[in-house]
Amino acid sequence: MIEFHNVTKRYPSGFEALNNVSLLLGDGQMAFITGHSGAGKSTLLKIIALIEKPTRGQALLNRINLNTLPRHRIPYLRRNIGIIFQDHQLLFDRPVFDNVALPLQIQGYRPQEIAKRTRAALDKVGLLHKEKSLPITLSGGEQQRVGIARAVVHKPMLLLADEPTGNLDSVLSREIMQIFVDFNQVGVTVLVASHDLGLVEELDKPRLTLNAGQLILNDLDQGDVGGHDGWQ
Amino acid sequence: MAGNNRRRKPATANRVSAYFLHNLQSLIFSLGKIYQAPATTIMTVAVIGITLSLPGGFYLFLKNIDAVSGDFRSSTQISLYLDLKVNEKKARGLEKHIVSMDHVASTQFISREQSLEEFRQSSGFGKSIDTLSSNPLPHTIIVEPGESADTFTVRNLLNRLQAMPEVEIAKLDTEWLERLYTIIEIAKRSVVIITILFSFAVLLIIGNTIRLDIQNRYQEIIVTKLIGATDAFIRRPFLYGGVWYGMLGGIISWLIVEIGYIAISGPLERLNLLYKSDMNLITYSFQDFIVLIASSTLLGLAGSWIAVARHLNQIEPT
Numbered sequence: 001m002i003e004f005h006n007v008t009k010r011y012p013s014g015f016e017a018l019n020n021v022s023l024l025l026g027d028g029q030m031a032f033i034t035g036h037s038g039a040g041k042s043t044l045l046k047i048i049a050l051i052e053k054p055t056r057g058q059a060l061l062n063r064i065n066l067n068t069l070p071r072h073r074i075p076y077l078r079r080n081i082g083i084i085f086q087d088h089q090l091l092f093d094r095p096v097f098d099n100v101a102l103p104l105q106i107q108g109y110r111p112q113e114i115a116k117r118t119r120a121a122l123d124k125v126g127l128l129h130k131e132k133s134l135p136i137t138l139s140g141g142e143q144q145r146v147g148i149a150r151a152v153v154h155k156p157m158l159l160l161a162d163e164p165t166g167n168l169d170s171v172l173s174r175e176i177m178q179i180f181v182d183f184n185q186v187g188v189t190v191l192v193a194s195h196d197l198g199l200v201e202e203l204d205k206p207r208l209t210l211n212a213g214q215l216i217l218n219d220l221d222q223g224d225v226g227g228h229d230g231w232q
Numbered sequence: 233m234a235g236n237n238r239r240r241k242p243a244t245a246n247r248v249s250a251y252f253l254h255n256l257q258s259l260i261f262s263l264g265k266i267y268q269a270p271a272t273t274i275m276t277v278a279v280i281g282i283t284l285s286l287p288g289g290f291y292l293f294l295k296n297i298d299a300v301s302g303d304f305r306s307s308t309q310i311s312l313y314l315d316l317k318v319n320e321k322k323a324r325g326l327e328k329h330i331v332s333m334d335h336v337a338s339t340q341f342i343s344r345e346q347s348l349e350e351f352r353q354s355s356g357f358g359k360s361i362d363t364l365s366s367n368p369l370p371h372t373i374i375v376e377p378g379e380s381a382d383t384f385t386v387r388n389l390l391n392r393l394q395a396m397p398e399v400e401i402a403k404l405d406t407e408w409l410e411r412l413y414t415i416i417e418i419a420k421r422s423v424v425i426i427t428i429l430f431s432f433a434v435l436l437i438i439g440n441t442i443r444l445d446i447q448n449r450y451q452e453i454i455v456t457k458l459i460g461a462t463d464a465f466i467r468r469p470f471l472y473g474g475v476w477y478g479m480l481g482g483i484i485s486w487l488i489v490e491i492g493y494i495a496i497s498g499p500l501e502r503l504n505l506l507y508k509s510d511m512n513l514i515t516y517s518f519q520d521f522i523v524l525i526a527s528s529t530l531l532g533l534a535g536s537w538i539a540v541a542r543h544l545n546q547i548e549p550t
Contacts, residue, residue, distance in 0.1 A: 049458070051549050072463075079460035089455050106461045108251060150459070 001027045001158060001189045002048055007057035009043050009213075017043035019213040020057070024220060025191060027157075030184040031220060032200045033193040035210035041193035044210070045160050048191070049083055050074050061158075079107055082151030086163035088143045090135040096122070096146050097131040103154040121153040122146075125179060141172040148179055152188075159183060161192040165199065173199055181205075255468065262472040265445075266480075276441045276477055280434050281484025284528055287427040288489045288516075294423055296514050297416055308409070310375040310390055313401040320344075323371040326398050330375060333392075335385050340374040347372060370400060431531055438477050438535030442470050446543045454549045463544065470540050471533060478532020482525040486516065 002025040009018040017040045025031055033041045046052040047059050050066060059066040064077065082103075090099050101118040109117070122128045125145035135143055144164060151159060161180065165173035177192075177199060184190045194200055200207060206219035266273045312330075314323055320343055331339045342350075347369040352358045375393065377386045386404065394402040446453070453466055493515045500513055516524065 051458075075457070075460045075462045075465075077460075078458065081460075083458055089451075089458070091452050091455060093452075102456065103459045105254065105257075106456060106459060106465055108254065110249070111253070 001025050001029070001062065002191070003058075003060040003063075004044075004047075005058040005060075007047065007054045007059050009040075009047065009052060010055045016213050018047075018054075018210075021210075021213075021215045022057075023208060023215060023218060025189065026220075028184070028187050028189055029206070029220070030181070030190040031192075031206045031208055032203075033191065033208045033210060034195060034197060034200055037195065038212075039210040040213045041195075041210055042162055043213075045083075045162050045191070045193055048158075049081060049160055050078060075106075079103070079154065080157050082154070082156035082159045084144075084147050084151045084159065084161035084164045086166040088135075088147040090143060090146055090150075092134065092136050095132050095134055096127065096138070099135060099146055100131075100149045100153050103150060107154060117153055118149075121149040124152070125149045141168050141175070144168065144172075144176060145179070148176070152183060157189060159188050159190045161190070161194075163193055163195070165194065165196055170199070174202075177203060254465070258468040259472045259475075262469045263476055265469070265473065266476055272441075273477075273480075276437065277480040277484055279437055280477060280481025280528070280532075281488055283430050283433050283437070284481060284485035284524070285488035285492075287423060287430050288485050288524060289492060290419075290423045290426060291520075292489060292493070292515065294416065294419055297419070299512075299514055308377060308386060309405055310377065310386075310393060311401075311403045311405065312373040312375060312393055312399050313403070314371045314373065314398050315400045316370050318371060318398045320371060322398065323373070326396070327373050330373060330393070333389070335378045335380075335389050337376045337378040339376065342372040342374065344369050344371050431527075434478070434481065434528070434531045435535040435538070438474050438532050439539040441477060442474055442536040442539035443543055445470060445473060446539065446547070450547060453544070453547050457547070458549050467540050467544060470544070471536050474532040474534075474536020474539075475529055476532070478529040478535070479525060481532070482528025485528065486521060486524055490515065 002023070004021050004023045007018055007021045008016065010016045019040075021040075021044065033044060035041055043052060047054055047066065048061060050069065054067055061077065062080070069077065091102075097118055100121055101114050104114045104117055119128060119131070122131055125148050127142060127145055127149065130138065130142065130146075135146060138146065148164075151161075159180065164180075165176050168176065173196060180190050180192060181203065207217060208215060208220065209217035314326070318326075323343075324341060327339050327341045330336060344367045348361065348367050351369065352361050355361075375389075377389060390402055390404050393399055456466055493513060497513050
């Protein structure tokens with residue numbers, strides 16, 4: 001699913017966020033990216049989400065070279081990805097339902113289909129009863145779950161989450177992580193950046209640890225990317 | 233790709249109808265945005281309306297002048313002042329000859345005595361005229377050229393009449409008309425210039441409003457881009473916003489001009505009474521109205537297109 005070959009990312013300021021990172025994440029796998037803040041976790045996710053391009057090296061998603069992907073094709077590739085942000089990135093001018101339905105509207109689904117899938121996604125995160133609420137009236141944990149519902153409503157192949165539990169207490173964090181594990185169990189590839197080491201260890205998933213832009217620990221079996229992984 | 237078999241893409245037919253559906257949704261959504269921010273909208277639309285009412289008003293003014301001067305055009309005539317030595321019998325014979333000429337529709341004979349009587353009555357110099365020993369006015373023949381006669385034929389006719397020995401002076405009463413037409417022509421070109429300038433102003437106003445709108449919805453644009461919205465999808469609500477601004481501005485400008493028309497029509501009726509004329513104010517025809525609304529709508533679309541092209545591509549998630 002995701003391939004990095006000697007990827008280096010240097011920002012215009014001169015800051016080197018990633019240094020010669022290589023990794024393989026197979027279809028249906030789930031992994032955590034850990035490391036201190038500034039270690040390059042977000043940059044790694046941004047390259048996969050086509051927000052940033054590598055300065056050197058190659059990044060591939062579904063064997064599509066992200067370095068050379070033309071601009072007009074970016075939206076279509078992003079539709080295969082569900083992104084969850086630490087700060088939720090909800091639109092506060094419209095109710096929960098409309099927030100979650102947005103990816104389906106963008107992809108041109110019919111209204112009946114949109115309603116069905118949106119309610120299913122909201123049900124999955126336990127917020128079906130809040131579909132008419134405005135996001136501002138929800139708690140932080142609820143907002144994050146709306147963000148997750150929006151990220152999965154179009155059934156992406158890949159879920160990316162950047163510090164999804166950053167502002168939540170440990171009970172809520174565990175709930176959120178469990179949702180990711182559930183999605184992974186039905187075949188979605190999941191990559192979560194988190195600095196919550198305790199929680200990451202609890203879940204017993206492979207870890208990629210970054211330090212100052214370098215990959216210092218890689219639990220993934222790099223020889224076997226087919227998806228039938230021994231560690232699952 | 234384990235995920236692929238789970239993904240059911242909408243069928244093509246559904247996509248086409250979904251495309252139109254989204255267009256409709258954007259149209260209504262952008263109208264909803266306008267409704268949600270009435271103060272901004274009213275100000276923008278009012279500025280557009282006022283801006284467009286100026287060229288619109290000038291256009292109507294010219295249309296009215298054209299209609300009035302059209303009446304003058306058909307009243308082109310040649311006055312022949314005969315030599316004082318020509319007596320009335322000879323003059324009436326000449327009139328008969330002229331009426332049979334080509335391009336002459338009709339003639340009217342005014343004898344020296346008639347002229348004097350008319351002058352006495354209308355000039356107010358009655359007493360001074362009585363002191364004159366002889367009538368200084370010549371016999372006059374008014375020649376009305378045929379309606380098919382163009383300027384050139386009328387000029388030709390004038391020259392032929394002038395060449396007649398009995399004719400002292402042949403005078404074409406069109407010089408002032410030609411001046412008027414030139415002035416109207418200048419005014420028409422001015423209206424074209426004003427229209428172009430004010431259209432640009434509307435373009436800028438709408439462009440600026442849409443630019444602010446884009447800034448206000450920065451977050452929404454980022455989020456929709458991140459979840460796979462194409463540029464066209466993001467562009468659409470802003471373009472429709474511009475369409476609404478343009479259309480509403482056009483309607484406002486129409487209202488302003490119509491109100492101006494009502495304000496002027498009262499005094500004009502009194503003027504008509506005073507001059508015993510039957511000038512009628514012409515207002516926007518249905519066709520004018522359609523052209524006005526269509527062009528203001530197009531201006532709105534163009535203005536928002538410029539703003540969107542300039543600013544939307546610069547917004548990328550970071």
